[in-house]
Amino acid sequence: MSEPHDETDLPLGPPEASGTPAVPEGAQTEGRRTHPLTAVVQGGLWAAGGAIGLFNAFFNGEGFGVVRGLLSLAAAVVGGLVIGLVAGYLRWRFTRYFIDGMEARIESGVVFRTSRRIPYERLQSVDIDEPFLARLFGLAELHMEMAGGSESRTTLRFLRLDEARQLRRVLLSRAHGTDVHEGQPIAEEQRTVIAVVSPDRIIVGTLLSLDFLISAGAVVLLLAAGFIIPDAWALLGGIIPAGFWVVQIVGTRVIAQWNFTLSRGARGLRIERGLLSRSSQTIPFERVQGIAVVEPFLWRKIGWQRLSVDVAGYGVSSEEESGVSDTTLLPIADPQLARAVAEELIPLSDPDAVLRVPASPRSWLFAPIGWRFRWVGATPRTFLAQEGWIQRTTDLVPHHKTQSVALRQGPLQRWRNVASVEVHTPPGPVDAVGEHLEAPTARAVALEQLDRARDLPPPSAASAPPVVTDEH
Incomplete structure (x- = not known):
């Protein structure tokens, strides 16, 4: 899917070396500023933070009269706005970004100056976010991901949306060694839409999630108790956290995933x-380390799944347990679409086409019901592990992405003559573990996976199968 863009390019000059485009010398000494409205957006964010902090104090039981409450709210908003405007102006005034021949660089700081460097050869992806307040002014922030762990993300705030898109095209072109000359338009990469998840499906999926039903049910029960049971109004204090839980679920799953397009x-x-x-x-193909196929209990009745992906450098998101994060690949999908997308990223990963090694019946002590739903298996390209009877999760790990393999056996496992096999990937939603296999079988599985990880080369990108499209 192509994004609209104008023909205004950043001041790019002729390349200094083959495959490495250059910019005019002035860009390396003067740099470029972010948008002047950065200070206004920063002030609005601080004002909103002050108001939220005041509401939080009120909900925590701090007493406020009507007049005092309104004055406190006004003071929090005005104070936050003033502080945010001053901090935002200083940040804008002392921040420069540079697009040099070999790297991008961001210099910032009022008292202590810092210089953040992004070599093009380490640049993995460039993402664009439009926070609500910045979006009102037509601004966006740019996130640059480098190879290298938790400190690999660099953020540039705020640019005009069209400028952010143009800068993303420049950075990605340089990262892939493409020559970019002065005055040469950089066209948006041609994209094919795989799936568009409609808002009504997002809403229905949220309503059918167990955590939403539990939190909404708690609110209803507490309200009913306050009206029906004498002297039960003390229970109404639990409505606030339960209601906050409902709002958080709706915000992270409905509002954040609205008009989801892959x-x-x-x-x-x-x-x-x-x-x-x-x-x-953007998720580069080569950075995909594994995929988790999640099937919540109620979703299985209508055949829906959620796909999460391990991406090198992203790590574990604080929102992953809520079902939305940088690692959410598809929030809701039919089995056919989910299978096609998984095959696009990890070929030969169909769970229905694998010889399964189940958990030992002696492991019922550890999971009286769940042990029947645990198994591992391997295709010529992929290691698979499944567990869960309330929420079923199938983890897919390409053999050539395996970082290490561990064989684990605790005291109780030794007593039951079972062991677990762990296939390690970078931190993320994928947790490929074969729990409580027969001990000799677990050892054989671990050794075989080590051999596959060592000997099997990565698949050719040209051999990736086409995907089907879905617009539900």
Whole structure:
């Protein structure tokens, strides 16, 4: 899916060396500023933070009269706005970004100056976020991901949306060694839409999630108790956290995933989503370390699944347990679409086409019901592990992405003559573990996976199968 863009390019000059485009010398000494409205957006964010902090104090039981409450709210908003405007102006005034021949660089700081460097050869992806307040002014922030762990993300706030898109094209072109000359338009990469998840499906999926039903049910029960049972109004204090839980679920799963679009380009998959705040995220094919196929209990009745992906450098998101994060590949999908997308990223990973090694019947002591739903298996390209009877999860790990393999056996496992096999990947939603296999079988599985990880080369990108498209 192509994004609209104008023909205004950043001041790029002739390349200094083959495959490495250059810029005019002035860009390396003067740099470029972010948008002047950065200070206004920063002030609005601080004002909103002050108001939220005041509401939080009120909900925690701090007493406020009507007049005092209104004055406190006004003071929090005005104070936050003033502080945010001053801090935002200083940040804008002392921040410069540079697009040099070999790297991008961001210099910032009022008292202590810092210089953040992003070499093009280490640049993995460039994402665009449009926070709600910034979106009102037509601004966006740029996230640059480098190879290298938790400190690999660099953020540039705020640019005009068209400028952010143009800068993303420049950075990605340089990262892939493409020559970019002065005055040469950089066309948006051609993309094919794989799936568009409609808002009504997002809403229905949220309503059928167990945590939403539990939190909404708690609110209803507490309200009913306050009206029916004498002297039960003390229980109403639990409505606030339960209601906050409901709002959080709706915000992270409905509002954040609104108009979810997954598309495919030559360099990777792109995810665009969001109602109030919009985000555009790119997942390069070569950075995919594994996929988790999640089937919540009620979703299985109608055949829905959720796909999460291990991406090198992203790590574990604090929102992953809520079902939305940088690692959400598809929030809701039919089995056919989920299977096609998984095959696109990890070929030969069909759970129905694998010889399964089940958990030992002697492991019923550890999971009286769940042991029947645990198994591992391997195809010529992929290691698979499944567990869960309330929420079923199938983890897919390409053999050539295996970082290490562990064989674990605790005292109780030794007593039951069982052991567990762990296939390690970078931190993320994928947790490929074969729990409580027969001890000799677990050892054989671990050794075989080590051999596959060592000997099997990565698949050719040209051999990746086409994907089907879905617009539900």
